[in-house]
Amino acid sequence: MSMEYFRKMKGSSQSPPRVKLPEIVWSWIGGFLGIAMVGYLNDRFFEGTDLILIIGSFGASAVLIFGAVKSPLAQPPNLLGGHVFSALIGVTAYKVLTPYPWLAGAVGVATAIAVMHATKTLHPPGGATALIAVIGGEKVHNLGYLYAAIPVAAGAAIMLAVALLINNIPKARKYPEFWI
Amino acid sequence: MFDGKLSGSGISIGGRKERIMQSDQRDAAISLSGVGLTDEDIYEAMRTIPGYIDITPADFKELYCIAYMHARERFARSESAKDIMVERVIHVPPDAPLVEVAEILSQNRISGLPVIDRDRRVVGIISEKDILSHLGIEDTASFMAIVARCVRAGGCISLPAQAPTAGEIMTAPAITVRADTDLLEIIRLLSENRINRLPVTDSEGRLIGILARSDILNTTLRSGTCPWNISGR
Numbered sequence: 001m002s003m004e005y006f007r008k009m010k011g012s013s014q015s016p017p018r019v020k021l022p023e024i025v026w027s028w029i030g031g032f033l034g035i036a037m038v039g040y041l042n043d044r045f046f047e048g049t050d051l052i053l054i055i056g057s058f059g060a061s062a063v064l065i066f067g068a069v070k071s072p073l074a075q076p077p078n079l080l081g082g083h084v085f086s087a088l089i090g091v092t093a094y095k096v097l098t099p100y101p102w103l104a105g106a107v108g109v110a111t112a113i114a115v116m117h118a119t120k121t122l123h124p125p126g127g128a129t130a131l132i133a134v135i136g137g138e139k140v141h142n143l144g145y146l147y148a149a150i151p152v153a154a155g156a157a158i159m160l161a162v163a164l165l166i167n168n169i170p171k172a173r174k175y176p177e178f179w180i
Numbered sequence: 181m182f183d184g185k186l187s188g189s190g191i192s193i194g195g196r197k198e199r200i201m202q203s204d205q206r207d208a209a210i211s212l213s214g215v216g217l218t219d220e221d222i223y224e225a226m227r228t229i230p231g232y233i234d235i236t237p238a239d240f241k242e243l244y245c246i247a248y249m250h251a252r253e254r255f256a257r258s259e260s261a262k263d264i265m266v267e268r269v270i271h272v273p274p275d276a277p278l279v280e281v282a283e284i285l286s287q288n289r290i291s292g293l294p295v296i297d298r299d300r301r302v303v304g305i306i307s308e309k310d311i312l313s314h315l316g317i318e319d320t321a322s323f324m325a326i327v328a329r330c331v332r333a334g335g336c337i338s339l340p341a342q343a344p345t346a347g348e349i350m351t352a353p354a355i356t357v358r359a360d361t362d363l364l365e366i367i368r369l370l371s372e373n374r375i376n377r378l379p380v381t382d383s384e385g386r387l388i389g390i391l392a393r394s395d396i397l398n399t400t401l402r403s404g405t406c407p408w409n410i411s412g413r
Binding site: 012013014015016017019020021022067069070071072073098172173 | 219223226227230231232233234236237238239409
């Protein structure tokens, strides 16, 4: 095991090629519009209320759905399912393990990964969504399970709508690859 | 005349003889391994596709290799003798004199043919190898062996006084296949028996066609495109 174990750390393949300029530009446009939409609606309608529409993990989702459009991780079931499952798991972990935030966070994220795998909805930002349920502060804690609906499901759905509208404009792009 | 590039070397395009010989049946089947997909090929292909591809070249290569094995096997099972065989078969009766057989081989630029009886039943197969070994040249007979022998002896082979017939020097019984024998089995038979052609017979053993190694090469390389190619998108 020993030599093999360390040899694996050297890596054995290479990084995929750099994308061309149009791809970079469209990724920027999509990322901008996706986050702008969620952020604007949050500021316009949720400011001053107990509710929120935007959370940090949407930034990570934007990378996938606008920057790696073809990735299985960026497809609609992953975007929506990954966030919603992870939110429910995060809230539950917080409720059950409130006295131990470090443990609640770890259990929440680890379980989110496992459940996303099992449901074929792996979406890396889901891990952040689960963690935010634990370390996101009082406003998030007060939402309880509503967190899974607003901001998580609603925000993800808005991002999905933007992705569908924007990613299908360029000839070289199409979204999604699959719905189920 | 001597199809040296095909005989005795498996079906390897890359010509890696030893590997093909030792490998199992699966590997012996239509080895295109000589074509060898490199990481650079994959990287170049990825560059032609717009958009970020969420996979490393190494992962792609592994996937490709496994998928290719599946495709290869499916292909080898979908093609059968009747799809590949040539129906117009040059053949001789058992009593054809050796000199006539040699002339037929030479005129038709082939290196072997089936021997059939009056009912078209395949009774044997006669190839250059059979003729050469009849002339006293070792089993590993090749054209170069004859040249070497001629040069060394300062003269060339003299035929034995009694000119034999095809029936006397043919290899019998011939290894044959039926019309529905699949390509995988055909390749295994050619490879394991180190032969270059297989007569195809009906249920009564009557000749209906012939398969040569070269026909198989044509079949396997016939379709070489990627219909799902991204450029059409």
